[in-house]
Amino acid sequence: MRTYHLHVPGRIDGIVARDTAHRPDPGPRDIVVRMRAVSLNRRDLLILHAKYPLAAPPDQIPLSDGAGEVVAVGDEVTRFTVGDRVTSTYFPNWIDGRITSAVIDQPGATLPGMLAEYVRLDQDAAVRAPDHLGWEEAACLPCAGVTAWHAVTGGDPLLPGETVLTLGTGAVSLFAVQFAKTLGAEVVATTSGPAKAERLKALGADHVIDHAANPAWAQAVREVTGGRGADLVVETVGPDTIEQSVRAAALYGRIVLIAANSPRRDSLEISTDALASSLLTMRRIFVGSRTQVEAMNKAIALNALRPVVDRVFGFDEVYEAYGYYASGAAFGKVVIQIA
Numbered sequence: 001m002r003t004y005h006l007h008v009p010g011r012i013d014g015i016v017a018r019d020t021a022h023r024p025d026p027g028p029r030d031i032v033v034r035m036r037a038v039s040l041n042r043r044d045l046l047i048l049h050a051k052y053p054l055a056a057p058p059d060q061i062p063l064s065d066g067a068g069e070v071v072a073v074g075d076e077v078t079r080f081t082v083g084d085r086v087t088s089t090y091f092p093n094w095i096d097g098r099i100t101s102a103v104i105d106q107p108g109a110t111l112p113g114m115l116a117e118y119v120r121l122d123q124d125a126a127v128r129a130p131d132h133l134g135w136e137e138a139a140c141l142p143c144a145g146v147t148a149w150h151a152v153t154g155g156d157p158l159l160p161g162e163t164v165l166t167l168g169t170g171a172v173s174l175f176a177v178q179f180a181k182t183l184g185a186e187v188v189a190t191t192s193g194p195a196k197a198e199r200l201k202a203l204g205a206d207h208v209i210d211h212a213a214n215p216a217w218a219q220a221v222r223e224v225t226g227g228r229g230a231d232l233v234v235e236t237v238g239p240d241t242i243e244q245s246v247r248a249a250a251l252y253g254r255i256v257l258i259a260a261n262s263p264r265r266d267s268l269e270i271s272t273d274a275l276a277s278s279l280l281t282m283r284r285i286f287v288g289s290r291t292q293v294e295a296m297n298k299a300i301a302l303n304a305l306r307p308v309v310d311r312v313f314g315f316d317e318v319y320e321a322y323g324y325y326a327s328g329a330a331f332g333k334v335v336i337q338i339a
Helices: 042-048 141-153 171-182 194-203 217-224 242-248 272-276 290-303 318-327
Strands: 002-006 015-019 030-039 065-073 085-088 118-122 126-128 163-167 186-191 207-210 230-235 249-257 281-284 309-313 333-337
Touching (some): 042 318, 065 118, 126 290, 141 230, 141 290, 163 171, 171 186, 171 194, 171 290, 242 249, 242 272
Parallel strands (some): 163 186, 230 249, 249 281, 309 333
Antiparallel strands (some): 030 118, 030 333, 065 085, 085 126
16 A cells, blocks of 8 residues: 655655555554545645644654545444445544644644545544545535635535625635536626636636726725625735725625734734725635535535546656646645545
């Protein structure tokens, strides 16, 4: 069995492959999953460079997101049988309700990750994958998909006809476009360049604003919404965009804050002028619970949604996958296929 381990933090070639003789055996409540695909998230780069709030132990197996087939189950397992198609969950111990410090363990950080041919999971740490998705698509859901679902369905409900603003073409933003359209919202998206703008429109965005050509893009958001602004802003950038997000929000708008750090700024700064005419609410979220994963999967299956996969790498191309993801060039998810 082949696994990858973060042997030397700080550099991509510090991730090393190892071969072991046997796949893991399940404990009484465990399932063993033959992994078929895994995907990369922003936090995986932070863990690589030892900048993530949860420190990974030495030689940790990376990555939180993966999909595969159940090949063995323990004697006490009731949620799955051999042959089931499953994905991992970002917080294996967060089943429902609010997150607490007791349930913050994560694969690829404090727990062994998914970058392996076989993984052993507690039965509560997995969910069934939507039947219509391929392995590479299903592997995109545990982090970015759930974060976007939480953003548009948590807190005050998103009502049909309301306006959602998304920023850029990262995986969370693209999922948010899809989910918002499914819920009957109008979507305004920002990006840079006409090529990405056309792809956002094809995904369902009603209006696309070039933030490079319009640095004060909040005004453009107000113009395309008839002066109202956005009812919900999915804020995936943080310090570099928060001022414009506040200015783009409707009077009683909601901002869901996903990213709170930036390599250029170490604080969120909002001018009093931007806040003066606003009664908005800001909510911080961090991925979601297993209950939210299952609700998202039902919506994905009902609406036949498909995650946006930018590029798929082979299991021998882990360095190339990390490098490409780190470049920021991807439109959607970067996936590693495990043959």
